[in-house]
Amino acid sequence: MAMSLRSAGREIWQTLSSIKTGVVLIILVVIFSIAGTVILQRPMTDPDDLQRAYSPAMLRFLDVTGLTDIFHSHWFIALLVLVSLCIVAASIQRFPNSWRYFARPYKSPDEGFRKVLPTQALIPITDDEHGLSAAERAFKHLHLKPERIVRTDSFSLFSERNRISEMAVYIVHASLLLIFIGYGVVDAIYGWRGFLVLSPGTASSQIEMKTGVTRTIPFSIRCDGTGEETYADGSPKRWWSKLAVVDGGREISRKEIVVNDPLVYQGVRFYQASYGRTGKLDQLILNATPANRTGTVQEISLAMNQTVALDADTSVQLVEFIPDFVVQDGRVYARSNDVTNPAVHMIVTSKKANSSVNVWLPPMPGIDENASSPYTFDPKDLKTGLFTGLQVSHEPGQWAVWAGVVLMAIGLTFVFYVVHMRFWVVPVVDARGRTALWVGGTANRNRDVFEDKFKKLVEQIQKELKTEFAASAEAQATSISGKSVSETKISRTTIAGR
Amino acid sequence: MARAKVEQHPATGTTLVVMVGLGMAFLLFMSFLNVVKSGNILSEANLLFAALVFYAGAGALYLGFGVTGTDSYIKFASLMTWAGLLANTGAVAHRWYEAGHPPFASIYEMLLSFVWTLAALTLIAEKRYGVKVIGTVTMPVAIVGVILMQLLPSEVRPLVPALQSTWLHVHVTLAMLAYAACALSFALAMMFLIQDKVKTEMFLAATSIFTVGIYAAVLTRFEKWGGLSVIAWDAENKSEVFISRGVRLFVTIPDLGWLMLLVFAAVAAPLVLYILARVKLARVKNDDGFLAIADRAVFISILLQSLALVFFVLRVRGGQYPSLDAEGLYATSLAASPFILAALVGGIFANLLYLLLLWRRADLERLLPDADALDRITYKTICIAFPLLTLMIAAGAYWANRAWGSYWNWDQKEVWAAITWLIYAGYLHMRITRGWRGRRAAYFAILGFAVVMFTFFGVTYLLGGLHAYA
Numbered sequence: 029m030a031m032s033l034r035s036a037g038r039e040i041w042q043t044l045s046s047i048k049t050g051v052v053l054i055i056l057v058v059i060f061s062i063a064g065t066v067i068l069q070r071p072m073t074d075p076d077d078l079q080r081a082y083s084p085a086m087l088r089f090l091d092v093t094g095l096t097d098i099f100h101s102h103w104f105i106a107l108l109v110l111v112s113l114c115i116v117a118a119s120i121q122r123f124p125n126s127w128r129y130f131a132r133p134y135k136s137p138d139e140g141f142r143k144v145l146p147t148q149a150l151i152p153i154t155d156d157e158h159g160l161s162a163a164e165r166a167f168k169h170l171h172l173k174p175e176r177i178v179r180t181d182s183f184s185l186f187s188e189r190n191r192i193s194e195m196a197v198y199i200v201h202a203s204l205l206l207i208f209i210g211y212g213v214v215d216a217i218y219g220w221r222g223f224l225v226l227s228p229g230t231a232s233s234q235i236e237m238k239t240g241v242t243r244t245i246p247f248s249i250r251c252d253g254t255g256e257e258t259y260a261d262g263s264p265k266r267w268w269s270k271l272a273v274v275d276g277g278r279e280i281s282r283k284e285i286v287v288n289d290p291l292v293y294q295g296v297r298f299y300q301a302s303y304g305r306t307g308k309l310d311q312l313i314l315n316a317t318p319a320n321r322t323g324t325v326q327e328i329s330l331a332m333n334q335t336v337a338l339d340a341d342t343s344v345q346l347v348e349f350i351p352d353f354v355v356q357d358g359r360v361y362a363r364s365n366d367v368t369n370p371a372v373h374m375i376v377t378s379k380k381a382n383s384s385v386n387v388w389l390p391p392m393p394g395i396d397e398n399a400s401s402p403y404t405f406d407p408k409d410l411k412t413g414l415f416t417g418l419q420v421s422h423e424p425g426q427w428a429v430w431a432g433v434v435l436m437a438i439g440l441t442f443v444f445y446v447v448h449m450r451f452w453v454v455p456v457v458d459a460r461g462r463t464a465l466w467v468g469g470t471a472n473r474n475r476d477v478f479e480d481k482f483k484k485l486v487e488q489i490q491k492e493l494k495t496e497f498a499a500s501a502e503a504q505a506t507s508i509s510g511k512s513v514s515e516t517k518i519s520r521t522t523i524a525g526r
Numbered sequence: 527m528a529r530a531k532v533e534q535h536p537a538t539g540t541t542l543v544v545m546v547g548l549g550m551a552f553l554l555f556m557s558f559l560n561v562v563k564s565g566n567i568l569s570e571a572n573l574l575f576a577a578l579v580f581y582a583g584a585g586a587l588y589l590g591f592g593v594t595g596t597d598s599y600i601k602f603a604s605l606m607t608w609a610g611l612l613a614n615t616g617a618v619a620h621r622w623y624e625a626g627h628p629p630f631a632s633i634y635e636m637l638l639s640f641v642w643t644l645a646a647l648t649l650i651a652e653k654r655y656g657v658k659v660i661g662t663v664t665m666p667v668a669i670v671g672v673i674l675m676q677l678l679p680s681e682v683r684p685l686v687p688a689l690q691s692t693w694l695h696v697h698v699t700l701a702m703l704a705y706a707a708c709a710l711s712f713a714l715a716m717m718f719l720i721q722d723k724v725k726t727e728m729f730l731a732a733t734s735i736f737t738v739g740i741y742a743a744v745l746t747r748f749e750k751w752g753g754l755s756v757i758a759w760d761a762e763n764k765s766e767v768f769i770s771r772g773v774r775l776f777v778t779i780p781d782l783g784w785l786m787l788l789v790f791a792a793v794a795a796p797l798v799l800y801i802l803a804r805v806k807l808a809r810v811k812n813d814d815g816f817l818a819i820a821d822r823a824v825f826i827s828i829l830l831q832s833l834a835l836v837f838f839v840l841r842v843r844g845g846q847y848p849s850l851d852a853e854g855l856y857a858t859s860l861a862a863s864p865f866i867l868a869a870l871v872g873g874i875f876a877n878l879l880y881l882l883l884l885w886r887r888a889d890l891e892r893l894l895p896d897a898d899a900l901d902r903i904t905y906k907t908i909c910i911a912f913p914l915l916t917l918m919i920a921a922g923a924y925w926a927n928r929a930w931g932s933y934w935n936w937d938q939k940e941v942w943a944a945i946t947w948l949i950y951a952g953y954l955h956m957r958i959t960r961g962w963r964g965r966r967a968a969y970f971a972i973l974g975f976a977v978v979m980f981t982f983f984g985v986t987y988l989l990g991g992l993h994a995y996a
Contacts, residue, residue: 419931
């Protein structure tokens with residue numbers, strides 16, 4: 029039983045860590061992502077548009093399967109979790125091998141290895157010691173650090189560069205996981221997004237969430253002003269809001285935010301998202317003319333529910349403002365909150381006559397009593413209130429995401445542009461029984477650069493040998509017919525890459 | 527016969543150089559007269575026109591090179607590309623200075639930068655990697671780009687608030703570089719397939735599928751009784767006509783839909799014949815009859831496609847058309863349908879390239895670097911493209927975080943950029959861990975670029991979303 033459990037576990041592990049599973053999962057992610065861009069998605073679409081686009085049965089089906097909100101559906105998230113697990117498993121499975129390769133570099137190549145290595149050369153030498161020291165000088169000349177590997181029966185040279193490049197792929201995988209954790213775990217659990225609408229002079233700590241519930245944050249945001257600047261052609265140039273953070277009754281900080289520059293406090297970010305008119309009256313300016321045409325015209329300014337005296341006896345009060353009115357069955361209704369077709373309702377009171385008259389602007393036949401008013405009113409200007417719409421978000425996982433992005437940039441740089449090159453020089457006896465230097469090398473990528481380097485190394489060794497030969501020939505003053513350098517052959521097979 | 531051909535080459539060679547030279551001198555002289563009259567030499571329009579003339583000359587010579595293989599063309603062609611690039615640089619600089627921001631804010635400005643990048647990359651590929659014939663592919667694209675620019679609204683538009691960010695420039699520069707690298711890898715992969723002895727009829731199938739796709743996409747605009755609906759254009763304000771916020775007004779050009787349908791049938795014919803030939807080949811060997819007809823059908827389809835293009839341009843430029851959504855007649859303009867125009871031109875271009883391959887395959891094979899080298903350079907370009915794609919997405923996310931309040935919104939363009947990224951990641955994994963080389967890798971690179979193109983054009987055109995301005 030335990031055995032079969034373990035073997036089942038191993039099976040799962042093997043499946044999970046195989047590259048085939050990874051590819052299948054990624055193809056699934058791609059297919060569902062494409063579906064998510066083709067099928068209308070609830071978070072971004074007007075419900076009416078959805079109903080227009082799909083039949084009710086279809087819409088019900090799409091809703092039940094989560095296809096109208098793929099990117100937040102449980103099964104899509106499960107799929108992403110599976111992909112992450114797959115990356116983890118594949119990395120864990122391959123890591124020990126890479127680590128061995130990284131931690132215990134192969135420094136002294138045996139005969140089998142020397143035979144199959146694609147990039148190698150054979151340089152004839154007179155004796156091992158001189159040949160190796162010439163090779164050492166050649167390495168140094170090419171800014172490679174040679175290492176003498178001494179074994180009981182042999183010694184050889186080894187040099188390498190950028191071994192870290194072998195580990196780079198794990199850096200990239202780790203960065204991908206960091207991004208997944210930041211977005212999919214931290215932000216999915218602790219993150220939230222909402223909306224806050226403020227009028228100048230008001231403060232609030234109640235954030236309306238996308239789901240419809242209200243969230244109270246432990247401090248409040250006060251709006252000290254908001255506005256819009258436009259270009260000469262009328263298109264918007266800049267929306268701004270002056271915000272202040274009030275925490276524990278104290279004002280902590282102030283900032284003027286614009287579209288690309290949010291306010292951040294305690295990890296909560298406030299973005300300028302929208303701007304507009306509230307549909308609530310701020311100020312109404314009127315010309316009031318006595319109905320009997322005896323007095324002078326006076327300009328008055330009214331706010332909501334404000335009473336203004338017109339003369340010693342008469343006063344006017346603004347009692348109702350309807351931004352977009354419609355008259356039905358002898359009553360006035362508001363059709364919308366857009367200030368497109370405004371109407372105001374005022375009451376003109378006369379103390380002496382003890383009368384109050386309902387005045388409507390514009391006149392509403394059958395409703396208004398404008399005719400019996402002691403004053404006629406002529407609207408001059410109407411100022412409605414402004415509001416600023418703030419997008420509020422708390423995404424503590426974003427730091428993991430940014431860290432992941434930076435890590436990934438570093439990892440990718442290593443993966444693609446840092447080449448791990450290794451070179452070996454071993455004194456051997458060639459097929460015809462002569463001593464020679466076997467020079468070999470490999471690189472994990474970018475073969476062109478590597479092969480260039482290898483060619484240079486071989487040429488440099490030959491050059492060093494020549495000067496050494498000349499020097500020793502001079503010193504000994506004997507004429508040894510040295511093996512001509514032209515015998516050297518460089519065999520290169522083009523098996524690209526690793 | 528062969529010798530006669532070789533002897534002919536020098537003669538035709540000089541003729542072409544002289545003809546192109548004279549044509550360009552004539553065009554430049556005529557425009558110079560105009561410039562002297564207006565007294566404004568270094569305006570953006572003039573620089574662009576000069577770039578167009580030089581690119582056209584270079585394109586003609588590159589094509590001449592592609593067809594005849596005369597090496598002396600290349601010298602003149604790259605010289606002209608240099609001159610075109612210089613004028614193009616001037617136009618970019620002028621634009622930058624005028625607008626006060628790098629030219630990435632509208633489709634027009636993006637094309638300006640894209641053409642610049644393309645010309646620069648062509649020269650790099652030619653000088654650094656010795657891929658001389660690449661201009662045959664890239665220069666016509668550059669010419670189409672510059673012509674499209676003449677049609678698009680080019681005045682400096684003020685930036686809407688969301689675009690006022692340094693991150694816009696970082697994001698778009700990276701996107702341009704990444705996409706140009708992807709385009710290059712695509713061209714190289716195609717050349718690899720040619721050098722890898724992929725049968726010519728495979729390219730027939732590929733170009734046919736591409737063109738059929740184009741006309742299928744155009745026919746999504748087919749309206750009742752043979753019309754073709756295009757976006758209405760307000761010539762006075764130089765903008766598309768909107769019914770309400772974000773909803774464009776479509777007008778129907780009568781009868782153009784029938785023509786598009788006809789051309790659709792014409793471009794589908796080679797594909798059908800190819801499939802017939804494949805089915806038939808399975809049973810009876812060595813029956814190339816269908817393929818020979820298919821090649822002829824390609825030729826006919828090019829003629830019909832050119833006809834469709836001409837009619838499209840004529841009908842769009844003149845006349846007022848009714849709309850299904852609003853009363854009255856509205857004008858339209860080529861500027862309102864840049865994607866249809868680009869698609870029609872692209873279709874013709876793809877088929878012409880096929881004919882080039884059909885007729886001059888041996889020459890092409892002689893001129894191109896060998897398959898191994900092409901395979902390696904393709905891989906290298908993707909090694910450059912992939913980090914750029916990564917950084918482009920990251921910069922976009924960072925900007926979105928500042929402008930929209932969230933670094934990832936699952937917006938259509940974002941999702942498709944992520945898909946592109948995944949495909950190239952798949953390519954690299956297959957190459958590095960599975961040792962995929964040669965054809966499979968080349969197909970992967972081609973798929974990657976197809977998705978890039980869809981992300982760049984298709985998403986804007988078909989899907990919409992938050993990236994509405996790009």
